[in-house]
Amino acid sequence: MASDDQKSSPAKWPFVVTGLILVVFCGIILAIIFVPNRRVWTNDAYVTAHYATIAPRVSGQVTEVLVDDNQSVKAGQVMVRLDPRDYETALTRSRAQLAHDEALVLDTQAAVERQPSMIEESQAEAARIEAQLVYARQNAQRYHNLAQTGAGSAQERQLTDASMHEMEANLRSMKARVVAAQAEIPILKARHEAAMRTLTIDHAVVRQDELNLSYTEIRAPFDGMVGEKTVQAGNYVAPGAAMMALVPMEQLWVMANYRELALRHMRPGQHARIHVDAYDMDLDGVVDSIPPASGAAFAPIAPENATGNFTKIVQRLPVKIVLTPNQPLAKLLRMGFSVETTVDTGLENVVDEQSHSQTGITAR
Template sequence: MGMTQKSDKQAGDARPQASVTRTVPSDGAALARERRRRWPFLLAGGIILAFIISVLVIVFVPAAHVWTNDAYVTAHYSVIAPRVPGQVVSVPVDDNQTVHAGDILVQLDPRDYQTALDQARAVEAHDRALVMDAAASVARQPAIIAEAKARVAQLSAQLLFARQNASRYAHLALNGAGSREEGERTRASLDDLTASLQAAEAQRDAAEAQLRVLEARQDSSRRQVDVDRARVHQAELNLSYTAIRAPFDGMVGERTVQSGNYVPDGAALMVVVPMDQLWIEANYRELALQHMRPGQKAHIHVDAYDIDLDGVVDSVPPASGAAFAPLAPENATGNFTKIVQRLPVKITLVPGQPLARLLRMGFSVETTVDTGLSSVVRAQTRTDRAVTDK
């Protein structure tokens, strides 16, 4: 029995020891669980902190490069249209053909315009003959005036002599020495010479007035010749317009004309695109233009061929596309939703890039502009013109 009590005592002493050994691993597990519970909060806090830092950097730190995929290849192409109506007799070019400046693209029937030119030249020749006739009349008129003046002088002398005779016969008649018949004859001669002198003076005045008329007619004929010359020139131009030529080197596109068509003036026949003058229209958000300047370098990625090209910012437009829309947005009334606008930035290609020949109008591209001012400084060192001016 004593051994039993001793065993119970040992067992009682052993139980507390066992319980102590069990509490030690229990505290370590709790600490581990506590640490595991903290990790999600720490991770979430780190993510939130990184997000806040990123937003602050985006807002307050200007990006050295701005990128957009809203960019396309474009050019100032020319729509080919006739300046005169006519029947198409030939179209020497085909779709997508390369042409050079001055090449004939469409030939209209020139016969009607050649006839009009011949008629205009004939009218001009006729009016030139009228000018020569008027000049001859003007040259002849001074002689006619001189003859009329001589006639007036002659009749004036005869009238003076007749008046003297009439006075003498009147004096003789008062003294009874002259006959009545002779006196009447003298008075009749005086009246006849007076009438003749008046007629001669009228002819002289008419001849002088006729000179002014002839000079005015000559001037009018000369002006008519000038009008005829202008009509001849216009007829020559109309004849030349029957050969529709390429305005510059490029490639034919959108050809809609065929031989035999009758085309009115101004009708679109085809398009010529200057393939050596392509450029990029990159639609950047207005917030990306804060540090963008003409002369900055641009990186161009062409999706169609997966190639990269070099470009330069040529100019920043004065307004967004919505500002030039036929129906401009009206924000003064109704509910307003602010929309970030995009502006089409013009980016030109750096010369001397063989792969640039692969570009076509309408290609989608991605552009990245180096907005660091160091690029502007480097560009300024190569020219005397201010690269920030446009």
Template sequence: MAMPQSSSRWPFFVAGGILVAFIVIVLAIIFVPTSRVWTDDAYVTVHHTVIAPRVSGQVISVEVDDNQTVHKGDILATLDPNDYQTALDEARSIEARDKAQVMDAEANVARQPALIANAQAEVERLKAQLVFARQNASRYAHLARTGAGSLQEGQKSHATLDELTASYKAAQAQLEAAKAQLVVLKAKNEAAKRQVSVDQARVRQAELNLSYTQIRAPFDGMVGERNVQAGNVVPAGAPLMAVVPIDDLWIEANYREVALRHVKPGQKVHIHVDAYNIDLEGVVDSVPPASGAAFAPLAPENATGNFTKIVQRLPVKITLVPGQPLAKLLRMGFSVETTINTGLENIVEQQRHSNQSVTAR
């Protein structure tokens, strides 16, 4: 007995139904907007610090090792302080010497008014003597004309007058010099004080240089990439190790620009960590000001005539929600997957009614 025609066609109907369903699903994925945008081009990162000495010297000890946890202010390494201690001692000695010179200059300034007063008194004394000598010379001149006085006495009185006149002028010059010397002494005193200020700055710099021989952790974190050993002679600025602030890690998720249509700061993010197969919660911190290619050392040149349009990726910054114990497992460089719940927010419309950037922090 022959089988019905319909029963022999049902595999084609099933296959056709599966094909139609597949096409519908693909078209829905492509054209139907979704409130959740996902990427696996995401990594754990942090602004870490490369530890380098601010002065040169020989390393006499290294207090930490790779992967060691440190706290702010902990000594990481120590340079030989002897040269810097000697420089500090020398700077302090120079400061003490110049302070003594300031005291001497101040004493000279304080003494000078008395010398001026003494010179003034000498001028007044000679002025009085000069008045008497002029009167005496006039008297002898009159006596000489009448024949009552001798020529010798007249000449002597004139000589005395000339001598007192010269002494009076010299005393006046000394008085003016004493007054001018006061200005000079004040200037020297001020210069000595300024020199002490310079010496104090040099002492402070020498103290800083000595303190720089102890290289300390700038914040809490974990040591990595240690490449220094006791006995090494290192120049200023040479990288010794890195300190990574483990508690300040964040996610850099590189989303395609077309996926950011509804993304803005404050939206919740689901984070899956590949290393431990765990899930964490985060928040969109900000959308960057430029794509990753814009900050590349060799920026793409699109004006050469062979331009090919490529969808760019922007590194969206995602911060972790506080209070997640599993976040302590994260390490810089881990690969993660992020899914932003955008809620299909109308970013364009929001920006149209705002003078501030709605996608910036």
């Protein structure tokens, strides 16, 4: 009977194994939740860059497009040419105006330099008339004395008097000319100064026309790859109209959106591992900087938590991770690729270090 009871009792080891499995599983889950991990991971990351939108600075008709989609270009390479004839005509006109005003400057300068000589000539003429006036007064006095004694005629006396008065009038006229010539010096200097200012304006106009002519050749501002090309020969373009995008392929970086709780031990300079989904490869990177705000803070319509019911939502911050130099595989990256990033924080005590520092240690 005893042996039959032992045979009929159920085995306990399956329950023990199941219990152990549950305990281990719960332990692992609790460890993941509560035990800090030096490596923080996210798959909310992508490759990006500060690309340039290529647009003309002057209006005109496109005569030539020298690049195509997905083409690599070098800095300074001509990408698009506009019809330059209108700007060549404007430059010719402004250069002619500059030459004309340069001649006016020389003319006004010569007038200023000539004026002292003209004043000196008028002063010499006044001195000559004054000397003649002395003789005319003496002569008139002689004939006046002769007329009183009856030796001279009245006609001769009147003639000498008229000659004397004429000399006096000429002397006053010449002195007035001297004064007028002296007063004209500041006027001539002002005209010369105005001509010089006009010349400065002309130089600026010529320089602007030269720049406008140079803008008819649209060049690459840096090395990169062409994308989103929308321009074609024959198009009429206005200033600022987007013609294509230029992506700096040597300056790609990763924007990794980490939850705010994952930033507890993160700071610039830490090593990051970047897994590229497209090619199933890994690249090395470095944390460049922690952003000043979350993505929600820069949203066009900012969240308003001060009204109604509130549900706390963990925010994400876009951490900038730059690639380590001299990685040949990095040339396979393209802007917009999805990646996974893992940052080795080393469990650094960022809070304690910041409490002893006067600078922001999480800023670059």
